[in-house]
Amino acid sequence: MEVQLRDPKVVMKLSKLGSFHQSKLSFLRSFLKEFKDWKYKRDLFELDENGYGRAVYSLKKNNRIYSLVCFANPINDEERSDRVIATKWDAAFVLHDGIPTKKDLERLYNDVPKQEVGRLSYKELTLSRANKSMRIFNHVVESLSQGIQPEKEKLLEVGYLYRTTAVYGSGKFGLADRFRIKDRDEICGPFRLEMMLVYLVRQFTFDQVNHIAKQKNSRKAVELDKEICRNLGIGNSTGLGMAPFIVNHPTLLNNWILAREISLKKIREIKNVKENEAELFKKFLKKSLKNITSWNTDSEFQKKKILCLLRDMEKLIHFLNKDFDFKGEYSFNKLYLWCEQNLKDECIEYIVSLVMEPYDEIITPLIKQMSSDEEKCFNIPTQRNIENLRNILEKNYSEIIKIDFSKKENNQNFWFISKNKEEPRLADRYMEHGSELEQPLAIARDIKILYERISNQKNSLSIGRFLIENNDLRHVVRRAFISETFPYAEIQDNIIGSKLVPIDMLRLKLSFFGAVKFDPRSDKWLRICMFQGAPLANDLESFDDGWIYNSLN
Amino acid sequence: MISLSEIDTTVKRASKAVGFSWGIAEEVGKSIRLLEMFGLPGLRNLNQYYKIYKDKKFQNVGLISKSNISKIPYCPIISGINFLDQIFALQELSEIDFENFAFPILFIPFLSRSSEIIGKKIFLKIDEKEFLLNFNQSIYSNYLNGDIVEKATKIKVKFVENKNTFNEKEWKELYTLSEETFVEESEELKQTAAGAGLTDND
Numbered sequence: 001m002e003v004q005l006r007d008p009k010v011v012m013k014l015s016k017l018g019s020f021h022q023s024k025l026s027f028l029r030s031f032l033k034e035f036k037d038w039k040y041k042r043d044l045f046e047l048d049e050n051g052y053g054r055a056v057y058s059l060k061k062n063n064r065i066y067s068l069v070c071f072a073n074p075i076n077d078e079e080r081s082d083r084v085i086a087t088k089w090d091a092a093f094v095l096h097d098g099i100p101t102k103k104d105l106e107r108l109y110n111d112v113p114k115q116e117v118g119r120l121s122y123k124e125l126t127l128s129r130a131n132k133s134m135r136i137f138n139h140v141v142e143s144l145s146q147g148i149q150p151e152k153e154k155l156l157e158v159g160y161l162y163r164t165t166a167v168y169g170s171g172k173f174g175l176a177d178r179f180r181i182k183d184r185d186e187i188c189g190p191f192r193l194e195m196m197l198v199y200l201v202r203q204f205t206f207d208q209v210n211h212i213a214k215q216k217n218s219r220k221a222v223e224l225d226k227e228i229c230r231n232l233g234i235g236n237s238t239g240l241g242m243a244p245f246i247v248n249h250p251t252l253l254n255n256w257i258l259a260r261e262i263s264l265k266k267i268r269e270i271k272n273v274k275e276n277e278a279e280l281f282k283k284f285l286k287k288s289l290k291n292i293t294s295w296n297t298d299s300e301f302q303k304k305k306i307l308c309l310l311r312d313m314e315k316l317i318h319f320l321n322k323d324f325d326f327k328g329e330y331s332f333n334k335l336y337l338w339c340e341q342n343l344k345d346e347c348i349e350y351i352v353s354l355v356m357e358p359y360d361e362i363i364t365p366l367i368k369q370m371s372s373d374e375e376k377c378f379n380i381p382t383q384r385n386i387e388n389l390r391n392i393l394e395k396n397y398s399e400i401i402k403i404d405f406s407k408k409e410n411n412q413n414f415w416f417i418s419k420n421k422e423e424p425r426l427a428d429r430y431m432e433h434g435s436e437l438e439q440p441l442a443i444a445r446d447i448k449i450l451y452e453r454i455s456n457q458k459n460s461l462s463i464g465r466f467l468i469e470n471n472d473l474r475h476v477v478r479r480a481f482i483s484e485t486f487p488y489a490e491i492q493d494n495i496i497g498s499k500l501v502p503i504d505m506l507r508l509k510l511s512f513f514g515a516v517k518f519d520p521r522s523d524k525w526l527r528i529c530m531f532q533g534a535p536l537a538n539d540l541e542s543f544d545d546g547w548i549y550n551s552l553n
Numbered sequence: 554m555i556s557l558s559e560i561d562t563t564v565k566r567a568s569k570a571v572g573f574s575w576g577i578a579e580e581v582g583k584s585i586r587l588l589e590m591f592g593l594p595g596l597r598n599l600n601q602y603y604k605i606y607k608d609k610k611f612q613n614v615g616l617i618s619k620s621n622i623s624k625i626p627y628c629p630i631i632s633g634i635n636f637l638d639q640i641f642a643l644q645e646l647s648e649i650d651f652e653n654f655a656f657p658i659l660f661i662p663f664l665s666r667s668s669e670i671i672g673k674k675i676f677l678k679i680d681e682k683e684f685l686l687n688f689n690q691s692i693y694s695n696y697l698n699g700d701i702v703e704k705a706t707k708i709k710v711k712f713v714e715n716k717n718t719f720n721e722k723e724w725k726e727l728y729t730l731s732e733e734t735f736v737e738e739s740e741e742l743k744q745t746a747a748g749a750g751l752t753d754n755d
Binding site for chain 1: 554574657
């Protein structure tokens with residue numbers, strides 16, 4: 001039986017993409033899987049009694065070494081901010097390619113804490129900074145220094161000791177360009193080095209609290225219990241800066257979604273699901289419930305989604321217990337079809353992620369296909385003609401070209417780059433100034449203009465000739481041809497419309513990162529947690545791919 | 554050091570700021586990145602060009618022909634974009650000339666990319682400066698000083714047919730030498746090699 005890939009016009013709706021969850025394909029999981037047999041080491045740890053100073057951690061295999069360099073700095077409470085406009089942080093980090101020399105450490109000491117206004121070199125790969133969670137950091141230090149473990153309940157409410165506020169890579173601020181490292185096998189997967197940085201930062205946060213506690217009271221202090229450490233991750237505050245990424249990288253977006261869709265298709269095509277596979281699915285389904293019930297948020301938007309997810313999960317479990325048998329043929333296909341008919345997107349996509357769990361042999365090869373060589377798709381096939389372009393628009397953008405952009409609400413917003421932090425922002429076109437400097441992210445509107453512009457052009461006219469007079473639409477001509485080869489390259493929604501929920505765009509990207517516990521703080525930014533439940537750096541060898549469901553157990 | 558990624562992004566934004574469309578700005582970003590990667594002074598030339606771009610007039614070539622002559626200098630960006638877009642038709646012309654061309658170094662990356670698209674090397678002569686563009690993999694040139702070139706009187710573009718740089722005799726001599734690594738097979742081994750059998754008509 002052949003199952004069709006899900007229709008991009010359904011999958012690529014923002015409400016659907018905003019319901020995605022982490023899965024076996026997620027980058028932090030595939031990172032840990034790749035690096036499980038690398039040798040972890042703490043190479044340098046020079047912190048003072050308050051936990052300020054520097055540290056270096058490394059992962060090594062054969063001749064390759066990656067080193068995380070950490071700088072912890074004193075800051076005042078009033079200086080601490082998760083917003084991108086902050087200029088000071090509790091700690092700053094950089095991932096260095098190889099072992100940093102003394103000279104490197106001096107150079108990095110001067111520049112890494114400055115973050116965006118510092119300069120890095122081609123020897124550095126990723127850059128980040130983080131702030132302590134003031135809700136629990138001091139509580140943990142105090143408890144440990146008194147010889148007792150911190151209150152678990154309090155810890156689990158937050159889930160991390162530190163929150164990163166940005167992670168940069170790929171040539172930003174002088175970091176190494178991607179082309180320098182892209183042929184390394186171990187990083188053949190998106191955001192591997194960003195994940196490595198965050199993972200090693202997590203270890204630093206544990207070492208730092210242990211160190212400060214010991215300095216406070218060397219006789220009584222105890223170390224943070226390993227099991228507690230394992231259940232803590234790294235937080236992250238993410239805003240609109242991340243949203244345009246998925247529009248600006250259409251082939252990459254396609255490859256992420258396509259990997260997910262191919263895995264679902266292949267799993268639905270399995271004729272006889274083995275007993276152990278069904279058991280594994282059920283086991284993770286049960287374990288994962290704790291990830292939902294411990295999902296705390298003040299956001300009404302997210303609360304509704306969590307509630308809906310929980311109700312649907314109850315429905316699903318009832319169905320599995322009463323009316324379903326994995327012994328029948330194509331049982332995952334039957335289960336999926338039942339989900340589509342009976343559940344909402346939040347739960348459907350949850351199950352799409354969960355059904356991957358028993359199938360390493362399907363998922364592992366797909367992980368390697370989730371990167372993209374974007375340069376290869378950059379050239380416009382100018383020898384093609386208007387008829388080809390029209391066919392693509394009518395096939396791939398059929399919903400988009402129906403949108404009436406003469407209506408104010410469909411043109412409500414514009415995306416721009418803020419002058420003070422060079423970060424993407426969204427503003428109301430009719431209330432704010434600057435829409436003349438709009439970024440080329442109004443893809444739906446520009447595709448519609450393109451469609452109208454070619455309506456009176458001859459079918460046989462070459463794209464090269466058409467562009468001579470129409471280069472103002474060159475950016476969407478390029479995208480249209482990309483969408484021909486990459487069916488999941490385009491969001492099938494209007495991202496300048498008044499109904500846009502920007503955090504749907506963030507959620508999509510973060511789910512592929514492997515984030516959990518999405519906690520929207522407004523419709524424009526959210527907090528998440530990464531690596532909660534992951535093995536500690538010293539225990540990487542005993543890696544278990546289902547670690548994400550171990551948290552909070 | 555400024556990374557290529559930073560160059561790409563900043564050039565794209567600067568190109569939009571001087572008045573090019575976003576689609577063209579993307580092309581310029583990629584092109585300057587390419588020049589810098591090949592060690593050619595793309596950013597310096599572009600910076601100088603954009604300083605005068607708004608105040609001076611430049612000719613925007615539309616359809617490129619075998620001979621292109623203009624009283625006011627050709628814009629290297631619009632010329633480059635149109636060269637790239639029309640490359641399949643242009644290669645039929647074998648040679649293309651331009652007279653009076655502004656900041657010709659900025660024209661190079663578009664030709665380099667064109668070379669990759671059609672699978673032919675392109676020879677470019679900017680007055681006395683010569684460039685061989687090899688499928689967008691490398692650029693061979695006698696222009697090494699990295700100076701800003703504000704204007705070219707004559708530009709010649711020549712499509713190089715795919716042919717070897719050596720003759721038949723030289724190839725045979727080297728091939729004969731390579732044969733010295735081969736081993737003569739015994740009759741017995743020949744009988745058991747793939748395809749050996751009583752008949753292939755089965």
